[in-house]
Each structure stands twice: as structure tokens, then as C-alpha cells.
Amino acid sequence: MLRSSFASKRLFTSSSRLLAGTTSSIEARAVVFTEHGDPTKVLKAHRYKLPKLAKGENVIQGVYPSKPKVRDDLGPEPVSIMGNEGVATVEGFVEDGEVEKTLKVGDKGTWASHANLPFTSLIPLPASLHLTHRQSATLAINPPTAYRMLSDFVPLNPEDPNRKKGKKQWVIQNGANSAVGQAVIQIAKEWGVGTINLVRDRPSIEALKEQLTALGADRVLTYDEFLDRSNDIRSQIKQWVGKDGELLLALNCVGGKETAEMAKLLGVGGKLVTYGGMAKTALALPPSLFIFKKLTATGFWLTNWVATHPRERTPMMHALAGLIADGKLKEPETEVVVLEGSDDDVRQRLSDVMKRLEEGRAGKKVLLHWQEESEPSGADRQADDV
């Protein structure tokens, strides 16, 4: 049986005592919703007997193409279980066989895409790496997204035989403070790739610039600084990249005005890779960039990649876990929210957290931890070993 802890930013995920087997009579708890809507209101706690595993993605806002599956086998009312990223420690097994050949008691497993956990969706992380729960719970989605975007569009990965020698390579990204953005900065640094990082202005901007610089960012600019024409930032960036450097990759999770400006800075044949649309508007790009500068705009979604690269995932995750263990890839700042007490208590706590997230007051990635009902109370458990 697995004890679980879950990572998410806007997309909550939770379910306790998930099994690396197929059936059981153990009671599980999960964060669920029975209708789409305001995340501060629709999330609630749910108890159920663990049923047979079923595949299905569990996402609350209904904007993702893979809608959470509505389950009617978990109780009197149909529910959808939240969750697409988490970590659990193996405590035992419901069934012997395949599972025990790979996982050992004490190992951790990280996953994406399945809250009811078929064994094949688990990525085992050997206990010998000594990763914390916080490190493991934030590993499944964002770092691999960064890793793939730095590998698959322009050959920047040092293991890629097509990586250019001689010309220092650069990347520009918006949303550089996101969990993906921070992973981009650190992986690029490790690979000898320069980064130009754009972030929102904020009262604590200098501290943020210092934080990203400490992670390995070469340059950090606010969107205002980047878009201010009196700064002549374009020639400044060209100077940073230099004649013996090359800027061919832009990573976009926002899609505002700055995105077209990032695309304009790319050399001929550059790639603009979109992995998010926080600005919630269409991406507006001048046709001349496509025609005359051979721009390619494309996108990345880890779920698509995983579906088409079943064998490449585990080695990549081990490479990333190795970077983490070596202190070269730090997890984003996290806050553990312990779910405990009555279903009403849990519901209230979920609502409070979602409100803080919506108002942008969390500032950290929130990890949900289901308190085992036999465990000591949550107040004692918010340390890094949660």
C-alpha cells in the first residue's frame, strides 16, 4: 500500500492509500468534485472503498482536453477525483508479483495522470537517492516538461549528437518564475545554455531576480523592462547573445504581447514552443516571422509526449532525480497543506487554499497531504519530511 502526498498549483490532487495492486477493501479518501465550477466551492472530501483501478485524468476546471472521468462506482453520488501529480512511499503490497520486482518497501513512486494508480503509471524513485517528499512530489510534471522543451525542438541537450559546437546557445522564456521556468533555468545552466528570463513585475522583484539568478539565470527582466522601447532591449539582448552565440528557442506559457517580441528576437529558423496560455488570449504573431524568418510555432504537453514515448520516460526521470540528488535541480518553494479531521474540515481547508491560490497569495506550490487518521496531528508534520 502507498501513503500519498500530492503536488499541485491550480489543479488539486488527492487520494490516500492508493494501491500498487488492483483491488482491496481498504477505505480511501480523495478530494473530489461532483460538478464543474468555482474551485473554491466545488471541491470536497470523499471516502470510498478502493475499487478496481480505472484510467482517467482528473482535472478540475474542465479546460483541459482530457476531462476527468466521472466515477459512479465510488459511492451513492457520481464523483470525479482530482489529481495528476504526487508521490507515495511503498509500505507494502496488496498483491504479489510484477510490482514487487521493481518496487521495494521504502521506495518512493512519483506519478502523473492517474489518481487511481495503475502500477505502470508509477515512476519508481529508488530510496538510495534520498529524495524528500517535497522533491519527489514536484518531480513528475514540471521538470520533465522543461527537460523535453530544451531537448526536442532545438538540439541543446549535451547528449544530442546534433547539438552545435562552437556557438553558445541561448533560450528566452516568459513565466520564468513558474515551476517549469525554474526547472528550465537550472537544466539549461547544467547544459551550458544561456537563459533570458521574463517575469511579472512585483513589489519583491529584486528578491525574485536574485533568487532566479542564484538558480543560474543569466538575465532576468520584467515584462515592462522587456517591452519598454526606450530601453532598446532588443539590441541589448543581441549584445548578450553576441555574434558567437545563437538564440533559437523561446518558451511561452503566457501568450501576451511579450510572446511576439520573444519570437522576433529569434534567429532565422527559430522555434517558439507554447506550453501554457496564462494570458487566456489567442497568440498573435506577425505572418512575416513565419514567411521570411522561418519561425516555427509549436507546442508541448507532457501527456502527449508520454503517450508516444513509453520507453524514454523512466531514464529521463532518473536523470532528473539525479540532478535533484546532486543539488543541481531544486524544487520550487512548496507549502504543505495537511488534510485531516471531518469531511467538513477538509472541505473548508480546500476552499481556503483555493482562494489563496486564485488571489495569487499562495506564492508557493501547494502540496496536499492526507493525514492518516492514526497519525499525529498535522501541526507537527509540516516539516520537510512530510
Added chain:
Amino acid sequence: MLRSSFASKRLFTSSSRLLAGTTSSIEARAVVFTEHGDPTKVLKAHRYKLPKLAKGENVIQGVYPSKPKVRDDLGPEPVSIMGNEGVATVEGFVEDGEVEKTLKVGDKGTWASHANLPFTSLIPLPASLHLTHRQSATLAINPPTAYRMLSDFVPLNPEDPNRKKGKKQWVIQNGANSAVGQAVIQIAKEWGVGTINLVRDRPSIEALKEQLTALGADRVLTYDEFLDRSNDIRSQIKQWVGKDGELLLALNCVGGKETAEMAKLLGVGGKLVTYGGMAKTALALPPSLFIFKKLTATGFWLTNWVATHPRERTPMMHALAGLIADGKLKEPETEVVVLEGSDDDVRQRLSDVMKRLEEGRAGKKVLLHWQEESEPSGADRQADDV
């Protein structure tokens, strides 16, 4: 020496008696401009002794990245010669040598990019193909643009070993009535690829639909029909393509609202190829298409392609000339405007033609023909043998 005839739509091109050699004392005439500006006003006739050849692209509106070279060796005033597409018949040679090995008297040559014609920029079209001047003069840019866009992004060319078998392939395009669009329809037809064609509404829309259908278009829709939601055109198009068909390529020379709708119709991994921006606005595309549907937006410009594929051009041009000779690729409707008489007469005629083009009243591609001063008058020469 070559006798010349020139094709253009908005971009005039002209210069008579171009040489397949390097220097001479023959007097040439050309359409030139000495300042950028309103094309109905700035174009004029110019006489000069043919100088040494110089490379340079000659484009009037100054919107292309390759600006026309200003020449100060052609007379007292600096001028820029117009022209990037045309045809000429070989009548003789100024210099013997390389040229005569490939070209024979009576052959035609078609070209792009150079008004002062270095031999290497000529694509020889053997006299044995019996192409008319109208066919040859319109061959250098638009049909190869169509050919490459159907070959290089999704493997639709029957000679491509990666072309899928079993699934009928489809293409959707806007501006389908353009010279490129008409070539797309006909080449796709020849290759067994279905086409869905979008055009502007107009009083003669039924005649246009019939004309494009006669060329091989499977479906022709106006933008209004395409964007009218009450038509539920999306499910209709899905039905046309069918479960055993695939729509992975969209060709865009407009960039209006219809472009995002074309992109939405593409299957997962589809390609949106932009080769023009007639709407003169940014291309607006939903980020979700890039992230979840693996859309790739890119562009095509023949000049870029030619620069990077020096050996593949002539075989492609011969394949296209073969399609024309077989009656499978018809040139767009053309109108020959004969330039003759005094420089003022020529200037007036150029101004009239540009006005008609600007007002959209030409309806046809305009070919400029410089009347040799010893030839019979233009009135007798507007037949297809011009």
C-alpha cells in the same frame, strides 16, 4: 540576346533585351522607380546601356526583407529596377561559352529574383515543350511555391517514400483563387490529394466556384459560408474528409479569422503554413491548438528555399513544365499590357495598370511586354503568342 516578357501582380517587372552574357552596348529599357511610394505614381520608363550584371532583388513597395538595390550606374539619376519573374526567348548570345552549352536559340528561360539577368539565375525551358510565353512567364514563382508547400510539411508528394498509404490526404487553403492557390488545386488533384478551398465572396462567386472546380477543387466555400456557425461547416468538412481521410495541412496567405478556424480543423500534429499576409494583421491562434493538438505553424518563402536547395530547383521546374505541357497545370488568367512609345506613354500606361490592380479591377495577373521598337504595334500582339 533575350527578348523579354514579364509577369507580376502587384510587383511590376520589366527590362528589355536582357543578356545571357555579361556586358554589351545594347540599349535596354526598364520599368524603374527612383523613390518608394504609391505605385501608381512612382513607376516610370528608363533607357540605359546594359551594364555589367549585378545581383539584387527588385520590389517596389519596400515591404519585403530584400529591398531593391538602388543602381547609380544606369544613368544620371539613381534608379531601382522592378521585376522578379518573367520569360524570354533566346535569340542569340553576346558571349560564347558556358551559356550556349545549355541554352539554344529558340529556347525560353524563366526566372525569379533578378532583373539584370545572370545566366545562373535563368531556368532554361526547352523549346520542345512548346510552352507559350504566358505559361512560361507565370511559372517561376507561384507553381513552385505550391509544389513545395504540398511536399515539404506533410508528405503528400507521391515521390515521397513517407507518404501515407491507405488514408486519403486533404489540404485546406484560403486565398484559393490566387495564382498559388490555383496551382495548389491542380497539383493536389494530380497527386490524389483532396482540397477544401476558401475564397472571398463576390458577385461572380458561382462562376468562380465553377472555375476552381473545373481545375480540380473538391470543395469551394466563401469565407462567410466557412465562418457561419449556423452552417455547422465543421462537421460537414469532417464528413467530407471522412474517417478514412486525413486533413493535416492548411495553407494560409490571408491571416484573418478564417485562419484560426482552418487550424482548428486540422488533425493532431497538423501544419499551418503561412506564405502571405493579405489581411495585414497578426496571425491569432489559440494556444490550446499548439499545446494539446500539436499544431505546428510555420511559413514558406520560395527565395529562402531556393537559397538552401540549389540543386533541387531545376528538376522541380521541369516537372512543373511537364504538367503544364500535359495540360494538367493551367496558368492563371493573364492580361498582357504592352509597353511602347515614348517614356511618357509608358509611364501613363503603368500608372493606369497599377490603379486597376489597386482597385482590384484587373482580375487577372498582368504581364508586361516591352514592345521592341522595330516590332509591329502592340494592338496586333496581345494574342497568346506574345
